Every structure is written in C-alpha cells, then in structure tokens.
Amino acid sequence: LLGWRFHLFVFPCISQQVSAMSDRGTNNHSEVTDFILVGFRVRPELHILLFLLFLLVYAMILLGNVGMMTIIMTDPRLNTPMYFFLGNLSFIDLFYSSVIAPKAMVNFWSESNKSISFAGCVTQFFLFALFMVAEGFLLAAMAYDRFIAICNPLLYSVQMSARLCTQLVAGSYICGCISSVLQTSMTFTLPFCGSRAIDDFFCDIRPLQRLSCSDLFIYRMISFSLSSIITLPTIVVIIVSYMYIVSTVLKIHSSEGRKKAFSTCSSHLGVVSVLYGAVFFTYLTPDRFPELSKVTSLCYTLVTPMLNPLIYSLRNKDVKEALKKLLEMKNAIL
DSSP: OHHHHTHHHHHHHHHHHHHHHHHHHHTSTTOOOEEEEOOOOOOGGGHHHHHHHHHHHHHHHHHHHHHHHHHHHHOGGGOSHHHHHHHHHHHHHHHHHHHHHHHHHHHHHOTTOOEEEHHHHHHHHHHHHHHHHHHHHHHHHHHHHHHHHHHSGGGHHHHSOHHHHHHHHHHHHHHHHHHHHHHHHHHHTSOBOSOSEESSSSOOHHHHHHTBOSOOHHHHHHHHHHHHHHHHHHHHHHHHHHHHHHHHHHTOOOHHHHHHHHHHHHHHHHHHHHHHHHHHHHHHSOTTOHHHHHHHHHIIIIIHHHHHHHHHHHTOHHHHHHHHHHHHHHHHHO
C-alpha cells in the first residue's frame, strides 16, 4: 500500500523535528529533559486491569488492521479505489495506535517507569498529530469516492483514476506532516516551568499546555486557527458529499437499490461520526475535566482503530468473501 511508501518521506521529517525540538528543549525556560505520564488516576490495583484492557484492545487493533491490509493486498477483486483508501486507513489506524498503546501499557505495568524523554514526547506528539490529520483528509477522500460512485457511476472509473487516488492519499500524508510540524513546533517551544507531570496517558496538546507558565491566549488562537484551516475543508467535503449522496439515493425507486446504496456509505459515516465526535468533544470543550477528556481520547486513539476493521468487514460482502477465500487457502495449505 502507498502508506508503506511514505516512510522515506515521513521519518526524515520526524528525525529533523525531534532534533530541533530537543535542542530547544534543553534551552527552554525550565530545561526540561523528560516528562512523567500520569495516566488514569485510579487505585494502583486497577493498573493491572487497565494493562490487560489496553493489551486486549491493542491486540484486536493489530489483528484487525493487519488482517484488513492483507486481505486487500492479496485479493485482486479488491483492487479498487474504495479498498485502496480503506487499506491506507488501516495503515494509519495501526500506526498511530502503536505510537500510544505500548508506552501506555508499560506505564500501567510499572509504577516506577512512567517517564518519557523530551525527544520521546516530541516524537509521540508529532506522529500522533501527523496520522490523525492524515486520517481526517483520507476520510474526506473516501466520502468523495462514495459521492462519485453513487452520483456519477458511469464516470466513476474515469474520475477516480489510479493517479487521482494516489494524489489524494499522498496529499493526506503531506498535509498531516505539515500540520504536525507546525503544531509540534508551537507546542514544544512553550516555556515549561511547572510540573513535569503530564496528566494523560500520552503526550497530547492540552496536558502539555497546562505545564506552561506563559500566557497561552495567542498560542491558543493560532492553534485554533490552524486546526480550523485543516479541519473545516475535510468536514465540508464530507457533509457536501453526503448531502448529494442522500439526495441521489432518495431518488432511487427500488427499495433494494436504496438499501444497497445506503449500506455502502453507512460504515464510512459511522466511522466519521465516532472519530469527529470524540475529537470535537476533547479539543473544543472547556478544559475543566481532565479525567473525562482521557476517556473520550480513548475513542479516537484506540477504540476507533479497533472498530474500523470490524465495521468495514462485517458490513461489506466483498471483504467477507475475500476473508473466507483467504482462510480456505490457508486451511488447504495446512
């Protein structure tokens, strides 16, 4: 998948960003060299339960997303734009959940190993921001793909060419990298003169802001403007695409035809609703309830990556047939 081809572009960008942020961090107001990830404020005996819960969810993320990518790459019938986007969605879900879950599990398992280095925090923040933004743009591309498939089916193969699909996915990763560089640069040049304890289970923007002793008004305005510039176009594309899709589907006389058309879109719409709902609640509501924010952040960091393969596979006849075929081939080999 195209996602694998971008490591040569992404990782040099990461290394340069980490190096620059580390240099700035050592010259920072408080000369921060590491942070402490507080995690969830629960009784110590519940940490093992959280570890097992995260382990189970992460195992399902690995199994589901790696399985989805394997099915898409091995079955020629799934060589279509929709599954090309879906394969990249699985890659993104797998990657950004892997940035967060392993470190969180280590923290739950060991009370004495909750620290994360400054460079590690920068890397985690950078990668998470990159792939979250890339996922938003990819979901918009998938909405556009469904719009063309339902509203202009005769021109679908022409308009959704392999070149356009490649450009849309490449643009998603590039926009994610640009956004992440800007967000990371702004966040880790703040003067951290308070506690080193990040009140979350990963390096997120709001807990890091709480550690700063500077006036954050201008920073928050710039951050909000940047987020709006990034988020609004994807939301507009998704909303407009589905307005046209619903209008077209309602004109279909056959009830079976309407059911089939809605079935192809309901999975995508469900994923979009869960992801954007959790993100908006976490970042656009007043920062007064950190524990509640941690719970909602679980939705887009771990729950959504776990559910996406299940949603798309259980509601997709082609994926189920491809999975059945793959299992039959493995059984025949054994």
